[in-house]
Amino acid sequence: MIAKWVKMLLLYVRFMKANLIALLEYRLDMMIMIFSSALIHLLGLVFLWVIYQRVPDINGWGLWEVLVVYAMVYVTEGISSFLFEGSWMMNTLVNKGLLDNFLIRPVSPILQILSSRIGVNGIGNILIGTAILIQAVSHISMHWTIPKIIMAVVLLVSAIIIRSSIKLASNSSVFWTQNPGSSFPFMIHSIGEFAKYPVSIYNTVIQGIVTVVVPFAFVSFYPAAYLFDKEVFRYWGLLTPVVAIYCAIGAVTIFNYGLKRYESAGN
Amino acid sequence: MNAFRKYIVLGKVSLQNAMAYRSTFLISLLAGFVLVMSQFYIWKAIYSKHNEIGGYSWDEMKAYLLIMFITNSLLSWYSEMAISQKILDGSVAMDLLKPLDFQKARLAETMGASIFESILGAALASIIIIIFEGIASPPDLLTWLLFLVSLLASALIKFGIIYIAGLFCFWTSNPYGVAWVRAAITNLLSGAIVPLTLFPRWLESVTAYLPFRGVVFVPASIFLNRINGQAAVQEIAIQLLWALFLWLAGRMIWSRAVRQITIYGG
Amino acid sequence: MTPLIIVDDLTKEFLHAVKKPGLTGSVRHLLRPEYEKKTAVDRISFSIDPGESVAYVGPNGAGKSTTIKMLTGILVPTGGKILVNGVIPYKQRIENAKNIGAVFGQRTQLWWDLPVRESLSLLKAIYEIPEREYKRNLELFTDILNLGEFLHLPARKISLGQRMRADLAASLLHNPKVLYLDEPTIGLDVSVKARIRQFIKQVNQESGTTILLTTHDMEDIEDICKRLLIIDQGRVIFDGELQAVKDAFAQERTIHFEVRAPLHLAEDALHNQFPGAALHIQNEGSHCSIQFNRFHLAAGEIIEFMMKRSDVVDIHIDEPSIELVIRQIYESNLNNQRIIV
Structure with a gap:
């Protein structure tokens, strides 16, 4: 069992290395991607910065606390796209029948899909997100204990899993839509925008959507609420790892169910 | 007149294309919708404790958000990618063989597609108006008229910016990177994040010397009657001058870029 | 001898959405979806022994590729049974994948931007091929297929003939029991075709690898295969020795x-x-x-x-041409009955 997972991890690393080698052929493009995606995400920062020039807090959340929520979105998105950008390839893989290649190899197709691309634009997100996170944490007076640090790590990993699972699950819709221009995964992705700010500012409909339907709130808001001991939401933060497991199992189930419908079109 | 007609045809074809790819439009509009909704709620939380922020009442801020959404919906991602794609897939070489002006042809296509965008955008805008419950609106017909002219000028400026950004694909093969940088700069300096008057004084005065404020801030300010009468006419004139300037700059860059084609070999 | 491949009553139906054109059509489909059923493979049965070389032919759209995709585990059958080396391909896909190699003429399994050598080395990791076996096979294939001249080039920079040779090597590195070939010589020039046929024949005869080949190229069949399976409209209409069919029809x-x-x-x-x-x-x-x-x-x-x-x-x-023979078989298949020689 363990040997199997180690083998998968090693293979994953090899696939990613292959992607990197391929990518190095387009070095300028790579730099532009990293720079531009970092730049576009700085805009949100400007928004928050301008607002907090005028008001001390929003719904009881100070600037640095909101920045943690914001940075969580970017760090997790960055890591998730750096490592698992391949989900976005599913549309092409399925509609052009390229998934065939993955299915005739003795390796999990999910592993092969996830590692079919490397999201260099994630590097920009990771760098900026981490910088904000470090700044924010140093500005917030918090009592860090070892259990809390461990929990913070668990929350971060869970958040990455949740995000990546949503990506895999929403992209699996391609098995049903039979439509090369399907925009469903992008729609789901853009809902993540709500998770950049404290979810407590929204009405119940939006809160329900980002908590239950597409649990983006567990990527940023609930973990932050837990760490900062905010209102009732801190208890929700404890659920994050459970939600992560639920999402991962859900995504794999949806994928496998969809795979049975795969028609290997596009000859 | 005949010379003009072929561009009308191009615009028509582009409109039909846009309708065929309606789902692509819907996503980029929905992404804008989610963005405006999240900003709406964050402002709502702020205004629950403040009567005005930087001179904007809550109703005015809602109106500003609406105009922001509308100007962002026009000339969306699709038009931007269409220009880059023309260059990247080499069909620009085919275009050079035709008796068409590249820039005018792209303008015709962009405007054609934006008719469809306006319809979709208007539908979403009305949903926004319902959700927002009460927004400030222009006091009289003249203001409405000035606003619409300003909105048209905004589209022309945006075309100028998109076109020039698209031409950069002659030098790089990464349309997304170019589009992202373009979007980041435009959004920051046009007032698409917050009204420019909320910026620190130095940043606000920088934007006064750039074309970007004509994209969002000027039409929104006219809509809110914050710029009116002669000042509004003056601002619109400046918008049009910028549009003209960007058009000419686009021509200049194009003639440089065409030399690039011979290097690429089409 | 137990057969290596057993196919029994195998059926595959595809459902296709019937959508009226336009926006109203799309909306209507959303509310009340209509589907059209198309049977690509219709209760097919056959079995193949280890070491056989079988040509699987039929007109376009007869269900050849669909059958191969079910045998490889890519598609899930609608009905019937498949067993390849004792494994049900679509259920135990990974187990099955270890036993098979596949070459689809229209697409490559090489990594587009990687040097061919890197692609092969990745496959070594994927199939967990022992170092010694890998080295021996690579040397052998490099020798016979003359891979040396382009091993260092990325797949996007090599010619179609070179790509095909590299793909063949890639599909055989792990010594599969069965090799599925779907149009392996399509679009290649005569000399490359000859080399590829020679190689496949060698693999079949020396390593005892079972070959299942679909092709429209009759020379492929004559060079490589001893047995002929003909399928039309999703049904097997002929199954027998190539020589026997020649004798009967030519x-x-x-x-x-x-x-x-x-x-x-x-x-x-x-x-x-x-x-x-x-x-x-x-x-x-x-x-x-x-x-x-x-x-x-x-x-x-x-x-x-x-x-x-x-x-x-x-x-x-004039030798009896297999093309003529097969055309005769199609033509005599008017009432879709199995032909017995």
Whole structure:
């Protein structure tokens, strides 16, 4: 069992290395991607910065606390796209029948899909997100204990899993839509925008959507609420790892169910 | 007149294309919708404790958000990618063989597609108006008229910016990177994040010397009657001058870029 | 001997959305979806023993690729059974993948931007091929298929013929028990075709790898395969030895003669001796051909007859063409019944 997972991890690393080698052929493009995606995400920062020039807090959340929520979105998105950008390839893989290649190899197709691309634009997100996170944490007076640090790590990993699972699950819709221009995964992705700010500012409909339907709130808001001991939401933060497991199992189930419908079109 | 007609045809074809790819439009509009909704709620939380922020009442801020959404919906991602794609897939070489002006042809296509965008955008805008419950609106017909002219000028400026950004694909093969940088700069300096008057004084005065404020801030300010009468006419004139300037700059860059084609070999 | 591949009553149906054009059509489909059923493979049964080389042929859209995709585990069948080396492909896909190799002529399994050598080395990791086995196979394939000249190039920079050779090597690195080939020679030039056929034959004969080949190229079949499976409209219409089918269907044979002096031969004279033979005289008598049923008449006697009557410069006999044979089989398949030889 363990040997199997180690083998998968090693293979994953090899696939990613292959992607990197391929990518190095387009070095300028790579730099532009990293720079531009970092730049576009700085805009949100400007928004928050301008607002907090005028008001001390929003719904009881100070600037640095909101920045943690914001940075969580970017760090997790960055890591998730750096490592698992391949989900976005599913549309092409399925509609052009390229998934065939993955299915005739003795390796999990999910592993092969996830590692079919490397999201260099994630590097920009990771760098900026981490910088904000470090700044924010140093500005917030918090009592860090070892259990809390461990929990913070668990929350971060869970958040990455949740995000990546949503990506895999929403992209699996391609098995049903039979439509090369399907925009469903992008729609789901853009809902993540709500998770950049404290979810407590929204009405119940939006809160329900980002908590239950597409649990983006567990990527940023609930973990932050837990760490900062905010209102009732801190208890929700404890659920994050459970939600992560639920999402991962859900995504794999949806994928496998969809795979049975795969028609290997596009000859 | 005949010379003009072929561009009308191009615009028509582009409109039909846009309708065929309606789902692509819907996503980029929905992404804008989610963005405006999240900003709406964050402002709502702020205004629950403040009567005005930087001179904007809550109703005015809602109106500003609406105009922001509308100007962002026009000339969306699709038009931007269409220009880059023309260059990247080499069909620009085919275009050079035709008796068409590249820039005018792209303008015709962009405007054609934006008719469809306006319809979709208007539908979403009305949903926004319902959700927002009460927004400030222009006091009289003249203001409405000035606003619409300003909105048209905004589209022309945006075309100028998109076109020039698209031409950069002659030098790089990464349309997304170019589009992202373009979007980041435009959004920051046009007032698409917050009204420019909320910026620190130095940043606000920088934007006064750039074309970007004509994209969002000027039409929104006219809509809110914050710029009116002669000042509004003056601002619109400046918008049009910028549009003209960007058009000419686009021509200049194009003639440089065409030399690039011979290097690429089409 | 237990068969390596067992296919029993295998069926695959595809559902396709029936959508009326336009926006209203899309909306209507959303509310009340309508589907159209298309049976691509219709209750097919056959079995293949280890070491066989089978050609799987049929007209376009007959269900060949669909069958192969079910055998490889890519598609899940609608009904029936498949067993490959004791494994159900679509259920135990990973187990099955270890036993098989596949080459789809239209697409490559090499990594587009990686040097071919890197691609092969990645496959080594994927299939967990032991170092020694990998080295031996790579050396062997490099030698026979002449991979050396492009191993260092990325797949996007090599020619179609080179890509095909590399793909063949890639599919055989792990010594699979079965090799599925879907149009492996499509679009290749004659010399590359010959080399690839030679290689496949060698793999079949020396390593005992079972071959299942779909192709439209009849020379592929004749060079590589001993057995022929013909499928049409999703059903097997013929299954048997290639030689047997040739004997059964290719009864017509033609001998061509080139003669020095113009030939004066009445058809009656020929008919008297050889009833049923047909004579064609061309080029003002300098060339003639005689068509006959080789089960009723002997080629030797006809040649002797001609030698006596003219100054023969050159002779050649038309082989029964497999293409003709298969066309005859399609044509005799009017009521979709299985043909028995």
